[in-house]
Amino acid sequence: MNLTLGRLLGATAAVAMGATALLGTGAGTADARGERAHCDRAEQPIWIDDPSRNVTAHGCSVPDSDHRWYIVEVDTLVQPHHKTEYLNGAVDRTKTLHNRTIRCLGYTSDKDTVNWFGCVPN
Numbered sequence: 001m002n003l004t005l006g007r008l009l010g011a012t013a014a015v016a017m018g019a020t021a022l023l024g025t026g027a028g029t030a031d032a033r034g035e036r037a038h039c040d041r042a043e044q045p046i047w048i049d050d051p052s053r054n055v056t057a058h059g060c061s062v063p064d065s066d067h068r069w070y071i072v073e074v075d076t077l078v079q080p081h082h083k084t085e086y087l088n089g090a091v092d093r094t095k096t097l098h099n100r101t102i103r104c105l106g107y108t109s110d111k112d113t114v115n116w117f118g119c120v121p122n
Contacts, residue, residue: 035067055116
């Protein structure tokens with residue numbers, strides 16, 4: 001095999017594997033491995049019709065182990081729709097959703113508050 005052709009095939013395979021990992025192929029296996037969490041209530045700001053990738057939640061039970069993706073079941077999800085891109089800006093309206101499931105990349109916690117990050121839009 002030509003050396004250039006072999007390098008090209010190797011580079012193509014590396015790019016394909018990297019793209020698959022970035023698209024979240026591991027997220028499909030999260031449910032099978034039990035990376036589920038449950039939260040009583042959560043808030044996800046909406047910035048000019050674009051949901052925040054961060055969700056602040058309370059009353060959560062989170063898995064003990066570190067994983068790539070988490071499936072978070074939320075009893076009450078409050079979405080304040082902001083008029084501006086600032087957290088302390090005016091709120092146009094607030095939508096309350098019940099029994100929602102979101103996928104998040106990870107979390108940090110401080111006492112009763114869990115900050116989920118990297119949450120993909122539903």
